[in-house]
Amino acid sequence: MIVVDQNKCVGCRACVDSCPIGAVDLIKITTSGMVSSVAIIDPALCGVCGVCIDRCPAMAVALQQNENENKESKSKLVS
Numbered sequence: 001m002i003v004v005d006q007n008k009c010v011g012c013r014a015c016v017d018s019c020p021i022g023a024v025d026l027i028k029i030t031t032s033g034m035v036s037s038v039a040i041i042d043p044a045l046c047g048v049c050g051v052c053i054d055r056c057p058a059m060a061v062a063l064q065q066n067e068n069e070n071k072e073s074k075s076k077l078v079s
């Protein structure tokens with residue numbers, strides 16, 4: 001699945017504007033009393049096309065394998 005590192009995200013909207021299916025949105029978060037916007041991806045909608053990874057100027061978006069995918073890859077390596 002595709003994930004956003006909210007510590008790196010600067011809320012520029014590039015991922016929101018580039019996603020072809022509208023799977024990304026900006027939300028407001030409060031950190032140490034400061035309000036900022038960060039991107040959040042809906043995994044139920046995301047088609048894992050990778051466009052948002054390429055467009056993010058802060059390198060805040062990345063492909064992260066979940067536990068099941070990791071197990072699957074390992075079993076493929078073994079077999």
Ligand code: SF4
Pocket residue numbers: 002018019020021022023024041045046047048049050051052053
């Ligand atoms: S990987 Fe593709 S579908 Fe998923 S959020 Fe990014 S641009 Fe949208």
Ligand code: SF4
Pocket residue numbers: 004008009010011012013014015016038039055056057058059060061
């Ligand atoms: S493109 Fe990157 S920095 Fe900009 S809102 Fe999306 S995740 Fe955040």
